[in-house]
Amino acid sequence: MTSIEITPGQLTLDQLRQIRAGGVRLSLHASADAAIRRSAAVVQAAAAGDAPVYGVNTGFGKLASTRISKEDLATLQFNLIRSHSVGVGAPLAPGVVRLMLATKAASLARGFSGVRPEVVQCLLDVFNAGLVPYVPSQGSVGASGDLAPLSHMTLALLGEGEMLVDGERRPARQVLEAAGLVPLVLQAKEGLALINGTQTSTALxxxxxxxxxxxxxxxxxxxxxxxxxxxxxxxxxxxxxxxxxxxxxxxxxxxxxxxxxxxxxxxxxxxxxxxxxxxxxxxxxxxxxxxxxxxxxxxxxxxxxxxxxxxxxxxxxxxxxxxxxxxxxxxxxxxxxxxxxxxxxxxxxxxxxxxxxxxxxxxxxxxxxxxxxxxxxxxxxxxxxxxxxxxxxxxxxxxxxxxxxxxxxxxxxxxxxxxxxxxxxxxxxxxxxxxxxxxxxxxxxxxxxxxxxxxxxxxxxxxxxxxxxxxxxxxxxxxxxxxxxxxxxxxxxxxxxxxxxxxxxxxxxxxxxxx
Known part of the structure; x- marks a missing residue:
């Protein structure tokens, strides 16, 4: 199986073509780790502090002025994904979902999103296991990110959504366990970082x-x-x-x-x-x-x-x-x-x-x-x-x-x-x-x-x-x-x-x- 080492910010069209087709394994260039950890530390410090920071300890969108207590920050991220998984219609094709997983990992790995390395690795692990989250194709207006489709993708990573297996919908937790993968557990800002982006529109x-x-x-x-x-x-x-x-x-x-x-x-x-x-x-x-x-x-x-x-x-x-x-x-x-x-x-x-x-x-x-x-x-x-x-x-x-x-x-x-x-x-x-x-x-x-x-x-x-x-x-x-x-x-x-x-x-x- 061909291996592609992702250097954040340097994906080529030929690599994206291979990713869409499948049958490749993805890894992250070691140079990305330091920037990811530095940005994650900034978010963790904000979560521990008292100042309001959007996406970390506030509500979202029109609810941005609502403060969230420290003990609820993880729940905030889980609730975000659950509430935003509202897509309808036929599922996106596996090649499109593969592109979503890969480009989201590459984007987060640039070190400007405040997520832990474990989040990026989860995306790569799901891709490399050949798993395809079930993502309904309709429900995004292409701003504030592709919120609904990326939420469905993320919900599968959390073990609460569904995977597409041989054209059939299967509970994500069962599919993850069969592949030897552990569901992702979100920390501050990580849910927002996963769904706030253009990866679905770009993949399509x-x-x-x-x-x-x-x-x-x-x-x-x-x-x-x-x-x-x-x-x-x-x-x-x-x-x-x-x-x-x-x-x-x-x-x-x-x-x-x-x-x-x-x-x-x-x-x-x-x-x-x-x-x-x-x-x-x-x-x-x-x-x-x-x-x-x-x-x-x-x-x-x-x-x-x-x-x-x-x-x-x-x-x-x-x-x-x-x-x-x-x-x-x-x-x-x-x-x-x-x-x-x-x-x-x-x-x-x-x-x-x-x-x-x-x-x-x-x-x-x-x-x-x-x-x-x-x-x-x-x-x-x-x-x-x-x-x-x-x-x-x-x-x-x-x-x-x-x-x-x-x-x-x-x-x-x-x-x-x-x-x-x-x-x-x-x-x-x-x-x-x-x-x-x-x-x-x-x-x-x-x-x-x-x-x-x-x-x-x-x-x-x-x-x-x-x-x-x-x-x-x-x-x-x-x-x-x-x-x-x-x-x-x-x-x-x-x-x-x-x-x-x-x-x-x-x-x-x-x-x-x-x-």
């Missing part, structure tokens, strides 16, 4: 980003296959066009299209004497649209990587070695950076699906594609891809609604104390359904484009696209006449999600969506 957004990587690359392949099936021109991919604009994603993805299309017999057959002056935008403008989406995804990756390494709880403890220590209340729990990044990524996901849907519409339109109507030889008796396109249109339309920015909404909470919130958690969570929709659209495009290529036989496409065609046909048979098409759409979508076409693109072009 990272899940969306890492899935987009695969869907995006698959769309470059499907778009190339559609171009060749429609006997489109490779002229619009000329590097000079893209260099004079200067957009980096556009330049890079145009090069990838050229490499994927290189050597096509189909293209060579109509290079001279083609009476179509210009291709439709859905073919001709692929570098411009997909390049902009690539730049957007890379921007989102920068924001989310910073957030995965960030300290986002409150109040924060500053205890530099050899200097006076102090605690400061702030608002790093506000997930606005994640919300805006998730909204930007949602637009990119929607656009990748939208232009792919237009290519499917183009392929079934004999007047534009110059292929048989609806990609079937006996149109009328057969409907071909007529309604498969309708499905793609429905999914593209759904994505347009889902792409509405979540970050522009805000509802005051906690009796107006928390009066502006980010809605980052929903903004990130909705990326999953959007990616499902887009992966289905790309699957339908692959089926349609492959059918179009078969009408041009015996001519062959490029070596790369012939590999993609063969890969698709391994699970999805041709449709010379109408047959039950839904299983093929599902199988093609599964191939997209599994990275079959993304791997081919990377192998041929070296394109990495996220660097």
């Amino acid at each position: 957004a990272l899940e969306g980003l890492l899935r987009f990587e695969t869907v995006y690359a698959s769309a470059v392949v499907s778009g190339s296959l559609s171009l060749d099936a429609a006997r489109g021109s490779d002229g619009p991919f000329d590097p000079r066009i893209h260099e004079v604009r200067g957009q980096p994603g556009q330049i890079e993805v145009a090069a990838a299209y050229r490499q994927v299309l290189a050597g096509s017999e189909i293209r060579q057959s109509h290079r001279d004497g083609d009476d179509r002056v210009q291709d439709p935008y859905c073919l001709r403008c692929q570098p411009q649209v997909m390049g902009a989406c690539l730049d957007q995804a890379r921007y989102c990756a920068e924001v989310l990587l910073r957030e995965a390494n960030a300290v986002t709880d409150n109040p924060l403890v500053f205890a530099p070695e050899g200097e006076p220590a102090y605690m400061v209340s702030g608002g790093n729990f506000h997930a606005e950076p994640v919300a805006l990044a998730a909204d930007a990524l949602a637009c990119a996901i929607a656009e990748v699906g939208a232009i792919a849907e237009r290519r499917i519409a183009m392929l079934i339109d004999a007047g534009v594609s110059r292929l048989p109507p609806f990609l079937t030889a006996n149109a009328g008796l057969n409907s071909g891809f007529m309604i498969a396109h309708v499905t793609a249109a429905a999914l593209a339309s759904e994505n347009k609604s889902l792409a509405h920015p979540a970050s522009v909404d805000s509802l005051p909470t906690s009796a107006n104390q928390e009066d502006h919130v980010s809605m980052a958690t929903f903004g990130a969570r909705r990326l999953g359904p959007m990616l499902d929709n887009t992966a289905h659209i790309i699957g339908i495009e692959l089926l349609a484009a492959a059918q179009g290529i078969e009408f041009l036989r015996p001519l062959k496409s490029s070596a790369t696209l012939e590999q993609a065609h063969a890969l698709l046909r391994r699970d999805c048979p041709p449709m010379p006449s109408d047959h039950f098409l839904a299983p093929s759409i599902s199988a093609a979508k599964d191939q997209v999600d599994a990275g079959a076409f993304a791997g081919l693109l990377t192998q041929v072009t070296g394109l990495r969506v996220l660097r």
Whole structure:
């Protein structure tokens, strides 16, 4: 099993990718211990003192002016977790919860949160045991931290919540004991530090980003296959066009299209004497649209990587070695950076699906594609891809609604104390359904484009696209006449999600969506 040593503040995207996938063990770099202990000592001193300190000996939110007696400080933290575990809805996917555990441990280990080393180690132990706390997906507004989902995660660490085992909910205490782990016992501020942060929003957004990587690359392949099936021109991919604009994603993805299309017999057959002056935008403008989406995804990756390494709880403890220590209340729990990044990524996901849907519409339109109507030889008796396109249109339309920015909404909470919130958690969570929709659209495009290529036989496409065609046909048979098409759409979508076409693109072009 691969081991990842976490150096607080230095998690990489590749490490987060491995953490999401599971099958790794986490440890903490020894250099983190001193800072963790110094900040914990500050909190312990505050708990022993008489001065009011938010999160240590006061109530929370609107109740911050309520003082709590010393003998009730531990109970205060337990009650916080119990009362805030109010999530609803389906559980978060195991990969998302793994990211939550790891990024919360990394954040606390930076030594600004005032928790003991035992708290960080508990998070790592639960991760390393392969345990997945049961965390309902709904109930956070993305400010004051992802309180409800992180509370459910923490409640499982305390042995009072639930774990997800083989898809079933199990009492956390039983699962911890079976793994040889002892439930965590909280001390002053530790409950607040565990739930006051953006780790759920960030984990959901990272899940969306890492899935987009695969869907995006698959769309470059499907778009190339559609171009060749429609006997489109490779002229619009000329590097000079893209260099004079200067957009980096556009330049890079145009090069990838050229490499994927290189050597096509189909293209060579109509290079001279083609009476179509210009291709439709859905073919001709692929570098411009997909390049902009690539730049957007890379921007989102920068924001989310910073957030995965960030300290986002409150109040924060500053205890530099050899200097006076102090605690400061702030608002790093506000997930606005994640919300805006998730909204930007949602637009990119929607656009990748939208232009792919237009290519499917183009392929079934004999007047534009110059292929048989609806990609079937006996149109009328057969409907071909007529309604498969309708499905793609429905999914593209759904994505347009889902792409509405979540970050522009805000509802005051906690009796107006928390009066502006980010809605980052929903903004990130909705990326999953959007990616499902887009992966289905790309699957339908692959089926349609492959059918179009078969009408041009015996001519062959490029070596790369012939590999993609063969890969698709391994699970999805041709449709010379109408047959039950839904299983093929599902199988093609599964191939997209599994990275079959993304791997081919990377192998041929070296394109990495996220660097």
